[in-house]
Amino acid sequence: MSVHLNPPNPADLHAIAGVRIGVTQAGIRKADRKDLTVVLIDEGASVSGVFTQNRFCAAPVQVCREHLDSGQGIRAMVVNTGNANAGTGEEGLKRARETCVALAEALHISPNQVLPFSTGVIMEPLPHDRIIAGMPAAIEAAGNTSNAQQWVNAAEGIMTTDTVPKAASTQVQIGTTTVSVTGISKGAGMIRPNMATMLGYVATDACVAPVLMKELSLALAEGSFNRITVDGDTSTNDSFVVIATNKAQHAPITSLQSSEGQALLQAMLQVARELAQAIVRDGEGATKFITIRVEGGNTSAECRQVAYAIAHSPLVKTAFFASDPNLGRILAAVGYAGITDLDQTGIDLFLDDVHVAIQGGRHPEYREEDGQRVMKQSEITVRVVLGRGTASDTVWTCDLSHDYVSINADYRS
Structure with a gap:
């Protein structure tokens, strides 16, 4: 189940010169599914990453940080699904490093030039032997598949509870040169990235000075992945990598x-x-895509604080699932968002075109059937005006359904 989301079409994705991708079935957790991806990056590329702020971060996150800090120039990435290699202690770090060594030896590069990524079940030993055994097939696939199809295969190969692979692409003119941008991501649960997403990769063939890459990756994360939440949980494995x-x-x-x-x-x-x-x-389990825009704040940070309070409220999210215009729940979330000097008489609330509350109270012309009409839609915009200033910010979220509980209750089975 997804909300207006279709699988990517290879014809819509642009090839990125200098990046080759191979995907294979390594049997990491389940048979007969794509679960191992290698990304081969030509020498001379610039690479930067943004990672989870969860202090209980996974072994591959720790190794990625070390290798990026080494300054040797990233030439490859290895991504497995089915096992997060998180909560695995020193043994997890050892296995993550061994996968880097194995890929480096196959490609004749340094292990510090390899970035490892894992996603899946936490606190289970990484089956690195299967990953290493699958590397030759993945490397071979990188040379035998069209570039656009490689991106689609990779989008499938990094999925866990996702129902649809996720890829996007565009082109832009830089001077007289046409530059391509293509990316993939995965994630459906344990999503409140607080930096990026569970796994996300965006590449471009543009020429970018290496000193600019960290600023670029932070700006991209802050304007996109740092504005989404499904369930308010920050993953142990969140990783967002930008390649030029x-x-x-x-x-x-x-x-x-x-x-x-x-x-x-x-x-x-x-x-x-x-x-x-x-x-x-x-x-x-999402049935609705919800945009929460908060305006009239003193700062964008406090607008985002209010937006996340609304987006994380189980009462708000279940009301949207039921199409129940119990909209006092939204005002309650605004009130407990943590703005100590908030004046409730300055607050207005809108659902799409419906003006629900004015100056902290029910709008005299608001009718519940109008609120329910909007809440029955699959895409909804909640707009809150705080009446405190000129700042604004936006967060994207979804509803909370019965299926969310079922999916997570059955995740390891």
């Missing part, structure tokens, strides 16, 4: 504030947002 292969024929971009930097940023942000919103649309 520097293959396009244009002068290197050295500032995001330049016209070229802004053009690339907006194109990559379009892809990142599409991927982030796809996660919400495919939220476990």
